[in-house]
Amino acid sequence: MTKKLSIVFLFLLSACDGGSGEKAPNPLHLPPQGFMGDSIKGAALYDQNCLACHGKRGVGTNQGPALVHDIYNSRHHAELAFHLAVNNGVRAHHWNFGDMEPIPHLSPEDVEHIVRYVREIQRESGIQ
Ligand code: HEC
Numbered sequence: 001m002t003k004k005l006s007i008v009f010l011f012l013l014s015a016c017d018g019g020s021g022e023k024a025p026n027p028l029h030l031p032p033q034g035f036m037g038d039s040i041k042g043a044a045l046y047d048q049n050c051l052a053c054h055g056k057r058g059v060g061t062n063q064g065p066a067l068v069h070d071i072y073n074s075r076h077h078a079e080l081a082f083h084l085a086v087n088n089g090v091r092a093h094h095w096n097f098g099d100m101e102p103i104p105h106l107s108p109e110d111v112e113h114i115v116r117y118v119r120e121i122q123r124e125s126g127i128q
Contacts, residue, residue: 042117
């Protein structure tokens, strides 16, 4: 009985992550604890690496969703979601823009700068 249950459970787990044959995710690197991002550096990094899809100041394009959107507020998509997105890419799940590829040349500190910038432009639009 217990064995049957665990098989069902394993099946559910693999169904959630898209099944077998997937690449293992890249190891996640986070900035040192207490590291504070800088939104000015973040703005420049955002423009170079994210703007093409997420749009100028996060308004979105036909390649990717607006990040200045309530769905990406800090409760629904915490800092970790940004690190995971850059590290592993994102399988399309909220929208129909397709997948986001990983962006391996960005350091965890770079991502933290970008998050700081995104939170700033979200706040300016009244997203807390
Ligand atoms: C080539 C296009 C493209 C680029 C470049 C890109 N993204 Fe994305 N990103 C997407 C798409 C498409 C999605 C939406 C996937 C979905 O949920 O349907 C997405 C989703 C996200 C999400 C939401 C993840 C989640 O958990 O739902 C975050 C956060 C994100 N991107 C951050 C970034 C950051 C930061 C950069 C720049 C460093 C960046 N993206 C660059 C296309 C892109």
